Amino acid sequence: SDPAAGGGTPKAGGTIVYGHVQEPPCIFGGWIQQAYISRQVLDGLVTLAEDGTVKPWLATKWAVSPDGLKYTFTLKDGVKFTDGTPVDAEAVAWNFDYWENKGGNSTAKVSIDPYYKAAKAIDASTVEIEFNTPFPPFLTLATQGYFGIQSPTAFKSRTEKENCEKPIGSGGFTVKEWKHGEEVVLAKNPGYTSWPATAKHEGPAIVDEVRWKFVADGVSRYASLSTGESHVVYEVPTVNWKDAQSRYQTIRYITPGKPVSFYINTRTGPFTDAAVRKAFAYGADRKSAVEAGFHGVIPYEGNPAVSQATPGYNAEVAKAYAYDPAKANQLLDEAGWTQRNADKVRTKDGKPLTIKLVYGSGFIFTQEGATVLQVLQEQWKQIGFDIKLIPATQAELWGGKYTDPSTFDATPSYWTSPAPSILWIVWRPSTTEKPNGSNRSFYNNETLSAVIQQANSEPDATKANDLYGQAQKIIQDDAAGIGLYTQNSTYAVAQNLKNVWLEKSQGEPVFSDAYFTG
């Protein structure tokens, strides 16, 4: 394709300064913050195109066995990792084994976990991935950055620290230096041959370097564009979005997977009663709150299960529970929350309708998100809910302080995934033998479970999506979750930098096609 597809006169070389937010502990790993950078360094087997189809990358083609249990990938010829190791079937099989069995990437593992069986090299350029049960979403899932292929030689011969800081892949860039606390310097891989089918040009990266800076402060990050100190910034503060649109190239990416929606604790507390959950859903103008909090930049998402960017999204489901305070009041009255105490909070048997709403403060919920919650809180108050907003620190949340059902009634969070099979990860019943810590609604519904499993193994995409749609409806009908907004990534790009694009599965920026104009 045309290297100048982005317009303008391309100039070779140059350094892109990219302002990112969070610094991950390692470059490769199962956190999306890691996928963002590792995407620059590691190539995947396959990639996702704009239209949602899976396209070749390191694998030129693939075949699925008739029983749906075996995927045979044919690898591109002559591709080498930057340490000289060939990207062959052995290497790919080793990577799968590393993720799934050696704790190499827990997110990769969890995406395909109960289905995956084994990977093996058939010959130098053919690798076979075997499953226990048919799992069609596999190909889509494999387009995520978590499935980046590393050099086994490098991995085995180097220290853990080196593998953490400078994973060796076959990608468009290599990690030149990591100035911790400041930036990761990525250098062009001049011998790059394995660009994906979706690339905007063929050949190695056009720029020489990408300086991947960590700028936590939104004001600084955005302002650095205006002074020319950076060329691309991530997470444009929504207050600046209009300004950004008028001055820069902007990209807004709606993340597929679970949107930012509330898990509703169906095991203990007031929300064990479905009517109360529904009243909760009806009781606040979530759409307006989201618009106010995010200044109209980030779309409201009524579907608690999957976001509008996810294949198999059920748009009908998203329309449920539109703001209706009368309905909410009626539901609560019927549910027996008829009395009000001095603070106008509804009570039942003398107990107030208090909801502990735990949210990750600062890292899942930015200030903007916190504003949304406060607006909702105020509206819920009108219909008699007493909402206790409980900001949780990263340490508390990750340390498991709020995992027990007694600790919260509702908690919002998201989970990015390019496939609706995310439903299985989130809504899989949690049993004593097979606990599912991700099912934070503690919602064990056998029908739902059956429908999702059926969908996950349904080879026909239309049928599968139909089943996924049914699953979304079950969740929504039972108000086991309540939708809020889509998880988004926003980018602003300087006018003189062209062809910065986002890969489809997770919205990671791709710099290997980007070029400066003269």
Place this chain on the structure above:
Amino acid sequence: MSRLRRIAVKAVTSVVVIVAAASVTFFAQLAVPGDRANTLMNLQTGQDKKWSVDELAPLNERFGFDDPVIVQYLDYVTGLFHGDLGTSYTQKRPVTEVIGGQLLPSLTLTGAALLVAWALALGITLLTVKRGRFLTSLGTTWEALTASLPHYWVGVVLLVVFAVQLRVFPIIGGTSALGTVLPVLTLAIPLAGFLGQVTRDEFEQVLQQPFVTTARTRGMSDLGVRVQHVLRHAILPAITLSGWALGALVSGAVIAENIFGRPGIGQVLVTAVNTRDLPTVSGIVLVVAAIYVVANLLVDLAYAIVDPRLRAA
């Protein structure tokens, strides 16, 4: 001999203080509720769920989280005396390295802030103490104002005015000289107000001392009296406070680093506490404590240079 002994005692107590600080941190972190392996697992996956015992087993095994606390502690302390601060759970690097890379920017920032604060405080004191109503109230008001300024607010305002609007300084200058100016000012301005107040108090008191009058009766000018006699006495309390101030600056540095996207141990500390990266947190405390101890030794030294009375004691 007794001098040597005093130095030896001082050195030993310093080491005790440092190790104690790190040990307190070690135990304090164990007291933090929540499971370290669970945190690590969530950190690796970007999730916030509870993992099963089986899932956490490898991590527990690897970092020895299941060992009795006392074993973990002894391991840690033994390591300390071998110069080994342990390995970061999250970054997979030795803590010495994690901190090492961030120490210089932090020291530059706090050190420069202290110097600038001193320069500002002294300049303003010399120019405005007892210089007529107007200048004096200008000086006191400035000091009272700046001493009350919250760091972060100064930082944000400086950033917007000088970097975003006027573009005099870079916004994300990192550790470059120009990029260091605003973070340094962020820390220095409130501190200068504080040091200035202390110095001014003392300055005023010293100005009334008989020896100052004596100097005047010898024919010395006002400026001469201020610079040659009063100043030296007036800076003593501020010197004492500088050791403490350096400790406080470390806390302030986190904020400045945050706003100006500057590397430094402050940032690492916040992340490490959040991710329950125990060795890193303890390591940072150890280093900060060491800096504090050294700073206070320097303060003692500076004090003894300025005030030889101490040397006699």
Place this chain on the structure above:
Amino acid sequence: MTTVDDRPVGRADRVSGTTELLRVENLRVSFGATEVVGGISFTARPGQCLAIVGESGSGKSVTARTLVGLTGPGARVSADRIDLAGADLLHTTERAWRGLRGRQIGFVLQDALVSLDQLRRVGDEVAEPLKLHRWGNRAARAAKAVELLASVGVPEPEVRAQQRPYELSGGLRQRALIASAIALDPPLLIADEPTTALDVTVQAQVLDLLAASKERGTSIILISHDLSVVARLADEVAVMRDGHIVEHGPAGQVLHDPRHDYTRMLLAAIPSEHTRGTRLSGTATTVQRARRQVDRGRPVLEARHLTKVFRGPDKVDRTVVDDVSFELFGGETLGIVGESGSGKTTTARIALAILEATSGEVLLRGEPWSALSTDRRRPLRKQVGVVYQDPLSSFDPRWSVGRIVTDALATGRRPPSSKTEARDRAVRLLEQVGLTGAHLASSPLRLSGGQRQRVAIARALAPEPSVIVCDEPVSALDVSIQAQVLDLLTDLQDELGVSYLFISHDLGVIHHVSDRILVMKDGRVVEHGTATEVFERPRHPYTRQLLTAVPRLGSA
């Protein structure tokens, strides 16, 4: 604008007594609305000493400071004339003043012990006027400083020049200060209370030093509240009171044949051997009092071989009190005299059983006292009272006079049973010490020095003790107030028969009040006897040295 010639007046001009060096006419100084100097006139002549004497607050220091243009912020100065060697000082610019200070006028500040910059070397301090007036180069100045220190009698001047003021004793500091003031050999030297803080022996040396300077033709203005100090040096004396000169004349006449009542009162108030058994205050005429009875039976307080060793910060032991024994009988006053640091206060504190002796013991009425446990001793405390040198610091600054006295009453032999009784008795006590019930509500902070000491005495009396330890009870007071307090103490003794352990460094005071005297030096009792024995037939050379050093009016 008058230009002032800033060359020092030549030696030849300094013909003793004839020409005027300084003439001040009708000088007035006020701070805000209060006039502290109300129109005084005097002259100073080369080779002569003018002494300005008067009580605290009479305006002496203000006058002196005005003469160097440093009256202080907010001062308004007016005069008909202030001339120095023919030049007008009234209309002098700050810049011109700087040329005069140190060069034409040497000034020795009142607070000698803190008048040198503690952080600088003594040599630098002494040489500072030289440097300020661009005298010689660095090396020359350093040499000159040493020379100056030697000239004021500082031993080992090279070493001292390298030391800092805090490493020098008070006497040496005072001398260094004088050395600095005379560095440029100014024709006029103003010395404001140059000996107040010094021991008698050192005081004598400093006065000799000034006398030598006078001999060389320097005109000296000596300021002091102590008439006997002045007597040694002054050619002319001006007595100040409330900002006015009430009497002015040749020293011999003013000191021996005073015209003004105030001067007479001041002179009469000086305690000495002549005043024993007489009243010092009140009327100018001396009144013989009835002699009180001393009960020579069992001693009220008895100290046996007291020794106190302190361990200094340098871990070196110092014996501060060394084998001190004494007996104090009922109705008797035992005086302890000695130089600063000789262990007087330490002895007193051991006697009070506030400090534990390293060895030796104190008996109260023949019973163990210092050997008792704190709890056993507490009920006996009412028998021993104490009056300190600095009454102010011995009062809780938050307490009123009434509270202080009633608190002491409550600890006494007969604790008051009701509030009214406490009040009544407090009022009676205050009246006994010459105060009134009106003082009950006052804070000691607002009382004058003499009034404070009276409150302290009232507090000491409240528990009705048989012994009162007085540690320098009058040292901080003006001579006239000192006289009142000493009279009060003796009156109370006559009336109540209490015994006093009376500590002072002032031989005059000791001589005046004591029946028997202990002379202490370096922690040891060097002489012990009745007042007459000790003062008239001193056996120990140290006692003799002390006695000769005492300034006396007679020597003028």
Place this chain on the structure above:
Amino acid sequence: MSTLTVTRAVHLPKVGTVLSLLVVAFVVAAALVPGLLVDGSPTAIDLKSTLEAPSWAHPFGTDDAGRDLFTRVVHGARESLGIGLGATALAFVIAIGLGFTAALAGRVVDAAITRVLEVAFAFPALLLALLVIAVRGPSLATSIAAVGIGSAPGYARMIRGQVLAVRQAGFIEAAAALGHGWFTVIRRHLFPNAMRPLVAVATLGVGQSIVWASALSFLGLGVAPPSSEWGALLDAGRLHITTSWWLEILPGVVIVLVAISVTSLGRTLQNRLGGAAR
């Protein structure tokens, strides 16, 4: 004797003291009866008038949920002041315990406590706050605890020094010589006189605690929303500084004004009472 120096020059011009008093009075009124100063609710949202610049209707403008910032500032006074007072009180309780024990309980205890204080000083205050928050989770009480514990060692050292100084005072010896028991002397003389100069220090501490607590909020570790504790307002306003300046600047000005007022009152008090304790 330092405790007895009574007169010291008063620094701030009288006008300053009066203004400070006014500010403090206003804030105290806001904390006690916010309804007196504003009538709306601090959480009342109005999605039709979001991000409005200051005007007569909204003297401090509105935020992105259309809440009136002035109302929020007034209602935030209670928590902000509460943190300031609470943290200072907590710090003093700890410090009095440590300081008096160290000064009075003998050499060994003194040495031990002095060492502990030294370790505490070597401990970055921020880390302490982070740890407390990690243990307890962010809340009003945690902020108070974090700031209070963080500032206690400084006060403890001051109190120790002060007690040691006052212990030397003549009136302590005089009281003992009168036959009062040690405990009585401590209670009646030592404690009140040692603590007196610290009244001013405490006042200064309140101002500093407010600033400190707001720093925690600024790091996202403060009081839970929808509280309008001032630090939380600053945290919320931060992103808006280039677009809706009032959301960041005005709460900041309020914090600074209050801190400076409390501080200058403290200093005036210090000068009146005499003798700063360091």
